[in-house]
Amino acid sequence: xxxxxxxxxxxxxASTDDSVHExxxxxxxxxxxxxxxxxxxxxxxxxxxxxxxxxxxxQADPDELVAEDVMSxxxxxxxxxxxxxxxxxxxxxxxxxxxxxxxxxxxxxxIITADDLNELLAEEQQGLAExxxxxxxxx
Numbered sequence: 037x038x039x040x041x042x043x044x045x046x047x048x049x050a051s052t053d054d055s056v057h058e059x060x061x062x063x064x065x066x067x068x069x070x071x072x073x074x075x076x077x078x079x080x081x082x083x084x085x086x087x088x089x090x091x092x093x094x095q096a097d098p099d100e101l102v103a104e105d106v107m108s109x110x111x112x113x114x115x116x117x118x119x120x121x122x123x124x125x126x127x128x129x130x131x132x133x134x135x136x137x138x139x140x141x142x143x144x145x146x147i148i149t150a151d152d153l154n155e156l157l158a159e160e161q162q163g164l165a166e167x168x169x170x171x172x173x174x175x
Contacts, residue, residue, distance in 0.1 A: 039118050042156060043137040043146035049074045050082070052104040056091055059103055063087075070134050070147075073107045078136040078144045080107030113138045116145050120156070123148055 048066045050059055052075055059071055059082050073080035082103055090106045091098050113136045114123055123135055127150055137146040 039114055039116055039120065039123055039135075039137055039148055042120070042152055043116070043148040044152070045146045047072050047136070047144060047147045049144065050103055051075065052079065052102065052107070054103045056082075056087060056098045056101045056103070056106060059106075060087055071103075072136050072144060072147065073103045074144060077142045078111060078113055078138065080104070080109070080111050081134060081136065082107045083134070111136070113142075114148070115140060120153070124153060127153075 048062055048068050048071045050062060050071050050073055052073055062071055063069065063084055069085075070081055070083040072078050073082060080103070086106050086108060090096065091101060110130075112126055112130050112132060114126060116137050116139055126135060127133065133150040135148050136144055137148055139145050
């Protein structure tokens with residue numbers, strides 16, 4: 037199944053120079069745990085954990101920090117026509133829970149999360165359970 041069938045298109049984005057205060061406010065207002073940082077395409081991601089670990093735990097001055105200071109390095113993305121298994125492999129290999137989805141030119145199209153993939157697996161398991169129940173002989 038192609039990723040673009042699963043990915044969410046309503047990605048919350050910010051620029052590299054947005055303050056961590058703005059990022060936290062966007063996360064709160066949009067009820068999300070991550071923001072994709074863009075600059076002519078996705079260049080990074082800031083998660084609620086990034087804010088916790090790099091600002092609060094480090095006791096850094098949030099007034100002095102912008103997205104570029106706290107965003108994850110080495111952003112992993114996946115093309116919209118890639119498959120479900122490629123997404124799970126990338127997430128596992130890089131120990132990440134979110135993958136921005138891009139078109140062939142690298143433009144942001146959406147995002148897929150580990151929660152999205154788990155939901156798909158749960159639906160598949162439910163469908164399999166229904167088949168098993170329908171074929172099971174009565175006892």
